[in-house]
Amino acid sequence: MDSSNKHPMDSRLRGNDTDEKVRSTRKECASTRAAFRGDLVIAAVAAFLVLFLFPAALMTARAADGSLSEEDRKCLNCHSSEGLKKNLANGETLSLHVPGEAFAKSVHGPLGCAGCHANVNLKNHLPAKTKIVTAREYSITGAELCRRCHEDKFKQYEGSIHATLLREGNQAAPVCTDCHSPHSIRPKAARESIAEVPCRKCHETIFKAYAESVHGRARSQPGRNNAPICADCHRAHDVRPASTGEQPKNACLGCHAGALSAHERWLPNTERHLETVSCPACHAPGAQRRVDLRLYDSVAQKRVSEKQGVPQFETRARSVDAQGHGLDAMALRSLLREFNREGTEGRTILRGRLEVRSGVEAHQLADKTRAVGNCDSCHREGADPFQSVTVSIVGPDGRPLRYGAHKEVLTSAISVDSVGGFYAIGGTRIKLLDVLLVLAVLGGAAVPVGHLTLKWLFRRYLKRGGAENASGNRRPQNPPSPGGRPGGGDRG
Ligand code: HEC
Ligand code: HEC
Ligand code: HEC
Ligand code: HEC
Ligand code: HEC
Ligand code: HEC
Ligand code: HEC
Ligand code: HEC
Ligand code: HEC
Numbered sequence: 001m002d003s004s005n006k007h008p009m010d011s012r013l014r015g016n017d018t019d020e021k022v023r024s025t026r027k028e029c030a031s032t033r034a035a036f037r038g039d040l041v042i043a044a045v046a047a048f049l050v051l052f053l054f055p056a057a058l059m060t061a062r063a064a065d066g067s068l069s070e071e072d073r074k075c076l077n078c079h080s081s082e083g084l085k086k087n088l089a090n091g092e093t094l095s096l097h098v099p100g101e102a103f104a105k106s107v108h109g110p111l112g113c114a115g116c117h118a119n120v121n122l123k124n125h126l127p128a129k130t131k132i133v134t135a136r137e138y139s140i141t142g143a144e145l146c147r148r149c150h151e152d153k154f155k156q157y158e159g160s161i162h163a164t165l166l167r168e169g170n171q172a173a174p175v176c177t178d179c180h181s182p183h184s185i186r187p188k189a190a191r192e193s194i195a196e197v198p199c200r201k202c203h204e205t206i207f208k209a210y211a212e213s214v215h216g217r218a219r220s221q222p223g224r225n226n227a228p229i230c231a232d233c234h235r236a237h238d239v240r241p242a243s244t245g246e247q248p249k250n251a252c253l254g255c256h257a258g259a260l261s262a263h264e265r266w267l268p269n270t271e272r273h274l275e276t277v278s279c280p281a282c283h284a285p286g287a288q289r290r291v292d293l294r295l296y297d298s299v300a301q302k303r304v305s306e307k308q309g310v311p312q313f314e315t316r317a318r319s320v321d322a323q324g325h326g327l328d329a330m331a332l333r334s335l336l337r338e339f340n341r342e343g344t345e346g347r348t349i350l351r352g353r354l355e356v357r358s359g360v361e362a363h364q365l366a367d368k369t370r371a372v373g374n375c376d377s378c379h380r381e382g383a384d385p386f387q388s389v390t391v392s393i394v395g396p397d398g399r400p401l402r403y404g405a406h407k408e409v410l411t412s413a414i415s416v417d418s419v420g421g422f423y424a425i426g427g428t429r430i431k432l433l434d435v436l437l438v439l440a441v442l443g444g445a446a447v448p449v450g451h452l453t454l455k456w457l458f459r460r461y462l463k464r465g466g467a468e469n470a471s472g473n474r475r476p477q478n479p480p481s482p483g484g485r486p487g488g489g490d491r492g
Contacts, residue, residue: 068104068112074122075113076100086132094135102184116145116182136171142182143175150176156237164397174202179236194219199230209363228255241398242359244303252279266373276422278355280362281385282372287361289354290388291410292402293332293419295339296351304339304348305394306401312338313393317403326404327391329412335391336418352422354378354385378424386410386424 068076076098078084084096103109132138147154157163165173179198194216200207210216218227233251240247253259264270281289295304306313316338320331327335339348356362378385387407395401409415
């Protein structure tokens with residue numbers, strides 16, 4: 001090859017008339033698939049395609065020892081310069097610097113620049129015709145390049161909360177190249193320090209909490225790769241909303257397979273506790289906690305989701321909470337009724353969950369000696385976790401939408417039926433019932449019996465409470481609820 005030639009591609013492309021095609025292809029810089037498009041029939045073009053679209057062939061043709069090919073060095077003559085920049089129309093500058101040595105050592109070194117930038121042709125590279133509107137958009141389209149060789153990861157990524165957010169126009173959500181700097185990707189095994197975890201870039205406060213946690217401290221020690229880092233609990237590509245599914249909890253139990261039996265030694269009704277109390281609620285000892293009452297579809301057996309484009313939760317909550325002070329017991333009951341309108345009485349119920357109040361706190365996990373195990377910290381009147389209450393639904397992007405509620409909704413007789421599925425002895429309700437349940441538990445009677453007794457008692461209690469509280473029946477067409485309560489009297 002003519003090494004004195006400033007444009008090494010020239011010799012390859014000389015004599016073919018595809019400049020126009022190459023140029024128009026380059027417009028689609030991001031999409032190498034575009035190279036497949038069109039009527040590229042000329043033999044020279046076929047050769048071009050073989051060279052640039054079948055990197056496996058390239059890889060064997062190249063030394064895999066971390067040295068750069070001649071062609072790559074040509075590109076780096078210009079692009080290894082730190083100062084090389086492009087001014088974009090919106091005033092941003094895009095750095096065109098590519099770290100040559102890091103690239104040579106990276107997993108993609110053997111592909112050469114052409115492995116991804118097949119459409120860059122030195123002969124007419126400058127002035128570049130690629131229209132770059134903003135640096136962010138360039139990255140987002142650029143990441144499409146990865147699809148060709150990593151389709152599997154793409155598929156996983158496309159189901160993630162990150163991809164969902166991006167589709168909805170949130171450009172702060174990551175694409176491949178935010179987590180994998182495209183020119184210096186090292187093999188997974190070579191990444192050691194937790195400080196390098198890509199998630200940190202955007203979730204810094206969570207990273208800090210994690211780094212101080214029992215897991216982060218363990219993971220920081222050399223060779224301790226068995227303690228989890230972000231992707232071990234959330235996965236790397238298939239990241240789901242953290243609190244609406246079971247992803248993190250399943251991860252915990254995946255590693256701590258003995259956890260259930262370890263808790264059974266001291267915690268009665270272990271399964272029930274682990275279902276209604278999140279792991280961090282006991283294992284992040286400094287965290288503030290709350291009760292989240294989740295709208296739950298008792299027929300479909302899943303949480304109620306907001307329908308795309310029909311924001312009913314917020315609207316309904318606001319309409320029953322005219323003052324905007326948060327839902328009180330009456331408002332909560334009305335809200336539930338709104339969701340149970342079309343003759344589906346009792347279909348939508350509330351399911352309580354005791355959890356930490358913030359995402360940061362969810363990561364402040366401490367060792368087991370500091371975990372909350374004292375029954376009193378929950379089963380006592382005025383216990384701290386019951387001082388803050390939210391009501392939630394699954395939002396259109398899969399993350400929860402929350403609305404504040406008064407803490408009294410947990411203790412008020414009016415809402416006994418609404419929050420009937422959630423009952424923490426002492427913490428939430430009526431003393432007599434506590435005693436009965438404790439007796440049921442101590443007496444070895446099956447807890448379901450206790451619960452049935454409670455339900456029955458609630459209903460009786462409720463009949464009285466309801467009758468005292470209600471001032472009118474606004475919806476006579478509704479079938480009477482099991483409690484027989486009239487409703488809606490709180491609304492103007
Ligand atoms: C003579 C110096 C020089 C050489 C050699 C060179 N580039 Fe460039 N490159 C530039 C400059 C300057 C720009 C910015 C052009 C502009 O401002 O529009 C650029 C832009 C780019 C861009 C971003 C814009 C676009 O068109 O997508 C990529 C990607 C790129 N070069 C890749 C390469 C590759 C791959 C090679 C080797 C095949 C290479 N360059 C060789 C100078 C060079
Ligand atoms: C594994 C695929 C891949 C390889 C191999 C690759 N690039 Fe890139 N390159 C990309 C992607 C993706 C982008 C868009 C990155 C972004 O800005 O988010 C990019 C962007 C660029 C840019 C624009 C500036 C920037 O960083 O965004 C230049 C210049 C560039 N590459 C040059 C090169 C050169 C020179 C080589 C070889 C030494 C090379 N690339 C090898 C994938 C690759
Ligand atoms: C032309 C094919 C090709 C393209 C395009 C490509 N890759 Fe790769 N990638 C490979 C090959 C080959 C390997 C090495 C696989 C191996 O060692 O098992 C690799 C390895 C990787 C690894 C490291 C796997 C490990 O061992 O930990 C990551 C991460 C990765 N690629 C991400 C990307 C990203 C991000 C992009 C887009 C900017 C991209 N790749 C584009 C072919 C490609
Ligand atoms: C939110 C950050 C993030 C995004 C976005 C992301 N990755 Fe990854 N990726 C990671 C992490 C972290 C790992 C290594 C940890 C793991 O898999 O457990 C990884 C690993 C990989 C690997 C090596 C996998 C293996 O098991 O050896 C490949 C290949 C890869 N990513 C490609 C991609 C591609 C292609 C995209 C775009 C569709 C992408 N990644 C998007 C964070 C991300
Ligand atoms: C030991 C498992 C584990 C590890 C490691 C972990 N997380 Fe989490 N993460 C969780 C749990 C549990 C939740 C809360 C889920 C819930 O509300 O039930 C959570 C919640 C989140 C949330 C949602 C926060 C919110 O506002 O609701 C984000 C974002 C997040 N984690 C990111 C990260 C990042 C980034 C890292 C690494 C620095 C990380 N996580 C490490 C388990 C983990
Ligand atoms: C380029 C920025 C960026 C990177 C890198 C990134 N994320 Fe995110 N992530 C976001 C944004 C933006 C959201 C939307 C929520 C927000 O605004 O905090 C989000 C949301 C999440 C959520 C859902 C939060 C919830 O409320 O349930 C989880 C879980 C998450 N990220 C985990 C991760 C993990 C794990 C990594 C690394 C493998 C990572 N993220 C890397 C930007 C990023
Ligand atoms: C990838 C495996 C893995 C996952 C996932 C994981 N852990 Fe761990 N966890 C460990 C390891 C390893 C240790 C031991 C750390 C040490 O040596 O200090 C540990 C320690 C702990 C401890 C301290 C135990 C003690 O003896 O003091 C608690 C509590 C804990 N994890 C809870 C959780 C919770 C809660 C989750 C989910 C949110 C979780 N873990 C997810 C591996 C994991
Ligand atoms: C009601 C509070 C509570 C809940 C909920 C809870 N834990 Fe624990 N956990 C504790 C206490 C207290 C200990 C310490 C017991 C001891 O010292 O033996 C403990 C101990 C542990 C240990 C150490 C076990 C051992 O073998 O010594 C692990 C691991 C653990 N928990 C994980 C979890 C996981 C995972 C979850 C969620 C699925 C969870 N815990 C939910 C209170 C709780
Ligand atoms: C972190 C708070 C917390 C701690 C600590 C805790 N519990 Fe609970 N417990 C709850 C909640 C919340 C419920 C309600 C579960 C439901 O109704 O779904 C509950 C329910 C119960 C029930 C009723 C079970 C049922 O099926 O309704 C009994 C009995 C009980 N706890 C006993 C204990 C004992 C004994 C301890 C101490 C060894 C303890 N709990 C520690 C929060 C806690």
